[in-house]
Amino acid sequence: MSLFLGFDASTQSISAILLGVDGDRAHVVFQSSLPFDEAVPQYGTRHGILPGSDPSEAVSSPLLWADALDVMLSTIAACGLDLRDLAAISGSAQQHGSVYLNASAQSALAHMDSARAPGDQLAGCLSRSVSPIWMDSSTSAECAEIAAKVGGNEALAARTGSRAFERFTGPQIRKFFKREPDAYAATDRVHLVSSFLASLLAGGHAPIDPGDGSGMNLMDLSRSDWWPQAVDATAPALDRKLPAIAPSWTIAGTLSPYWQARHDLPAAQVVVWSGDNPCSLIGAGLVREGVAAISLGTSDTIFGLMQEPRIDRTGTGHVFGAPTGAFMGLTCFSNGSLARERVRDMFALDWAGFSRALAATPAGNDGRVLLPWFVPEITPSVASPGLRRFGLDEDDGPAHVRGVVEAQMLSMALHSKWMQVAFDTIHATGGASANREILQVMADVFGAEVRQLAVGNSACLGAALRARHARAAAEGRPLDWDEVVRGVVEPLEGTLRPDRRRHAMYQELMRAYAEFEARALGN
Ligand code: ADP
Numbered sequence: 001m002s003l004f005l006g007f008d009a010s011t012q013s014i015s016a017i018l019l020g021v022d023g024d025r026a027h028v029v030f031q032s033s034l035p036f037d038e039a040v041p042q043y044g045t046r047h048g049i050l051p052g053s054d055p056s057e058a059v060s061s062p063l064l065w066a067d068a069l070d071v072m073l074s075t076i077a078a079c080g081l082d083l084r085d086l087a088a089i090s091g092s093a094q095q096h097g098s099v100y101l102n103a104s105a106q107s108a109l110a111h112m113d114s115a116r117a118p119g120d121q122l123a124g125c126l127s128r129s130v131s132p133i134w135m136d137s138s139t140s141a142e143c144a145e146i147a148a149k150v151g152g153n154e155a156l157a158a159r160t161g162s163r164a165f166e167r168f169t170g171p172q173i174r175k176f177f178k179r180e181p182d183a184y185a186a187t188d189r190v191h192l193v194s195s196f197l198a199s200l201l202a203g204g205h206a207p208i209d210p211g212d213g214s215g216m217n218l219m220d221l222s223r224s225d226w227w228p229q230a231v232d233a234t235a236p237a238l239d240r241k242l243p244a245i246a247p248s249w250t251i252a253g254t255l256s257p258y259w260q261a262r263h264d265l266p267a268a269q270v271v272v273w274s275g276d277n278p279c280s281l282i283g284a285g286l287v288r289e290g291v292a293a294i295s296l297g298t299s300d301t302i303f304g305l306m307q308e309p310r311i312d313r314t315g316t317g318h319v320f321g322a323p324t325g326a327f328m329g330l331t332c333f334s335n336g337s338l339a340r341e342r343v344r345d346m347f348a349l350d351w352a353g354f355s356r357a358l359a360a361t362p363a364g365n366d367g368r369v370l371l372p373w374f375v376p377e378i379t380p381s382v383a384s385p386g387l388r389r390f391g392l393d394e395d396d397g398p399a400h401v402r403g404v405v406e407a408q409m410l411s412m413a414l415h416s417k418w419m420q421v422a423f424d425t426i427h428a429t430g431g432a433s434a435n436r437e438i439l440q441v442m443a444d445v446f447g448a449e450v451r452q453l454a455v456g457n458s459a460c461l462g463a464a465l466r467a468r469h470a471r472a473a474a475e476g477r478p479l480d481w482d483e484v485v486r487g488v489v490e491p492l493e494g495t496l497r498p499d500r501r502r503h504a505m506y507q508e509l510m511r512a513y514a515e516f517e518a519r520a521l522g523n
């Protein structure tokens with residue numbers, strides 16, 4: 001049996017999945033997850049973030065990620081499996097976060113002392129002690145400056161897949177250059193969280209993959225290479241500080257002697273890491289156009305593979321590179337579980353009562369519409385939140401329950417049209433995907449089959465599957481992505497099928513919904 005290891009360094013935790021492959025059969029043989037706050041408490045993070053006084057800033061520590069990787073590797077080394085079979089390692093990381101290294105990093109990464117943890121050995125390589133992460137929203141000025149220099153946000157989106165966003169790496173790099181010019185000048189290499197951790201494993205600078213590179217406002221999507229105009233608009237000499245961009249299946253190197261000695265591991269191949277969303281694309285089995293994933297977590301997200309890099313002209317959606325070499329579209333909604341919970345609590349229901357209310361109300365809610373913007377909404381862009389009711393009686397609990405779920409599904413269908421993909425199948429993930437009444441509305445609105453996925457951490461699973469794919473390609477026997485996910489990314493029993501009559505009704509209701517939405521936005 002060959003083993004393939006996938007990591008996921010997310011906002012709050014580090015996870016690992018070992019995939020065992022025997023002939024053409026593959027399955028998960030080990031998985032583990034450790035919250036950063038508990039695994040490396042010496043850093044004093046709360047939910048993975050360093051405490052600070054400015055609520056618009058969110059930073060973490062690169063050394064924390066290095067030490068957490070070390071703790072997870074010691075857990076893996078003790079898992080009881082014969083790790084001499086470990087063939088390849090890859091990873092997934094929260095997108096957009098950046099790590100700033102000085103010129104001593106190259107040598108330090110290659111010559112670490114296996115008797116000591118990695119964190120304090122790397123402290124001297126940092127030109128910035130902290131890493132801004134995706135929850136940082138402090139760079140509005142830099143977004144405007146970069147967009148203006150490249151000819152506006154539409155031009156930036158057309159080239160890089162997204163307009164300027166505060167959390168994206170380019171605006172963050174610009175802020176660092178403006179606030180700390182000397183430290184910026186001392187920066188030899190700007191890594192993403194993903195490429196930093198790949199570098200650490202390989203013992204030398206690793207490239208960035210197009211999936212994570214497209215979360216920077218710096219990469220020309222169609223060429224999978226840096227866009228010089230955006231790079232110049234961001235900070236001086238940045239072209240000399242960025243790693244190369246390489247296909248997601250590139251072998252970045254061999255597990256360094258440090259890790260081999262420290263945890264008694266073999267010389268496994270280290271595959272380029274990617275962002276959590278591109279990795280989730282693989283881990284959720286979205287390897288053909290027409291299958292979407294809808295994650296019903298704290299916020300809701302819809303994403304899927306796109307063969308062409310079609311852009312969202314409204315500026316809310318993102319196009320990222322996909323680990324298959326194609327592209328992926330992604331649109332995020334902040335009022336997800338949060339809004340469902342608010343409606344549930346307004347009428348003193350539990351989830352069972354919420355489901356009963358959904359089942360007891362007619363599809364289409366007799367034409368009544370609710371816009372459930374409890375908090376500022378990302379899609380469509382709503383800065384001043386508030387509930388908007390059209391025809392709904394304030395005391396009618398069941399109609400509100402149906403109203404929130406229908407509005408969310410109609411909004412997701414409406415605001416993913418820019419991807420120009422007809423979704424026939426949806427893989428549902430996240431906490432609320434356990435609710436079959438919600439999934440039935442999803443099936444009816446999209447006119448698609450809905451399946452709930454079995455493995456929870458699709459980003460981590462995607463990383464392990466990518467390790468397997470890259471290893472096979474490197475050995476000259478490439479695998480189709482279908483083969484890579486088959487038997488591993490399996491939906492649970494009980495596919496929900498759309499009702500054709502209800503789907504036709506929702507197509508009509510979509511028009512009314514779009515009108516209400518436009519009116520509420522003042523358009
Ligand atoms: P996160 O984005 O934090 O990872 P999860 O994917 O774990 O979130 O989803 C957690 C959410 O799932 C909870 O906040 C809750 O609102 C929702 N949830 C859990 N069970 C149900 C259910 N039966 N019906 C609807 N929502 C549910």
Ligand code: XUL
Nearest residue numbers: 094095096134167276277
């Ligand atoms: C995507 C985004 C988040 C992060 C962390 O643009 O900001 O999904 O990748 O999960």
